[in-house]
Amino acid sequence: MLTLVAAALASCSTPRGVAGTASGDRADTLVVMSYNIENFFDPDDNPRKNDDDFTPDGSYHWNETRMRQKAKRLAQVILSSNGWHTPDVVGLCEVEGPDSTGLSAANLLVSYGSLSTRTLHYKPVCFPTPDRRGIATALVYNDDTLEPLALANLSVSSDSLDLFTRDILYAKMRTRRGGAVFHFLVNHWPSKFGGAERTIPLRGFVARKTRHVCDSILATEPDARIVLMGDFNDVATEPSLVDDLGAKILCDTCLLRNLTADTPDFSYKYRGVWSTIDHIIVTPAVCLKGRPQFSVVKLDFLLEPDDRNTGLKPRRTYIGRRYNDGVSDHLPVMVKIAY
Secondary structure, three states, X not given: OHHHHHHHHHOOOOOOOOOOOOOOOOOOEEEEEEEEEEEXXXXXXXXXXXXXXXXXXXXXXXOHHHHHHHHHHHHHHHHHOOOOOOOOEXXXXXXXXXXXXXXXXXXXXXXXXXXXXXXXXXXXXXXXXXXXXXXXXXXXXXXXXXEEEEEEEEOOOEOOOOEOOOOEEEEEEEEOXXXXXXXXXXXXXXXXXXXXXXOHHHHHHHHHHHHXXXXXXXXXXXXXXXXXXXXXXXXXXOHHHHHHHOEEEOOOOOOEEEOHHHOOOOOEEEOOEEEOOEEEEEOHHHHOOOOOEXXXXXXXXXXXXXXXXXXXXXXXXXXXXXXXXXXXXXXXXXXXXXX
């Protein structure tokens, strides 16, 4: 894993014709979104993965029509989230990884969501995954504003723990305006399925491996702009984030700064209780021109009344096995980074 990161770091060079941004220049802004899009599968059966439930004959009766409808709504979220300045990069969780042709559900999102047109130039990145259902992390980026320098999938699985989980998607990218280099790490840590206490060691293990990736980048590039994002399946004050990863909230001196506490809003509701398990975590270099403001994207069509509890809840795709015609059980989160 660290060899892949080292190779990616070595690939960076100063682009021709792109001048660095002087300290007195107007700061440019990079918009970063992170979104768990809840079981976004290709409806075709992959015989090598346990994806049968999300096929036309499976228990969820997932089909081409439902997939296309969800792709359009996900694209609507991306394009409506921040006015005229749409996100430059979107980290995605719960995306089915590539099939035998090399295409993933992230490709379907870009295609059927019309994110690649004459005026829009989003591109997907997704790698095969060891997850038994084929669930992967993915990235969609605006090719007009970002140039990829290196892309890799970094394994955080463990034979000894019987943990075959989603890889970290690593993307090293340079802004086409100003030539600023960013390192993006898209995470989807082990869930609490089977019990919160029993799964604590799994998230701790992945957290420590994630920290090793950050340390290896910073060892070569001390002022690296690193952005960790994704579904961490823990709130900001739990040990996996604070102790194992070393990411803290409301801390302007920490090596990894969790921006989650910047808003009173939450991204996820479970059994009537709101929390935020979708985080964006950054290194000090990301904050040189001001601490990025973390926000939860709360578009009206992403929410519905919570009949069992109070208030609203995310309008998810399925409630149990019943099709709910929604988008996701998570709300997207976002930061705007001045560079």
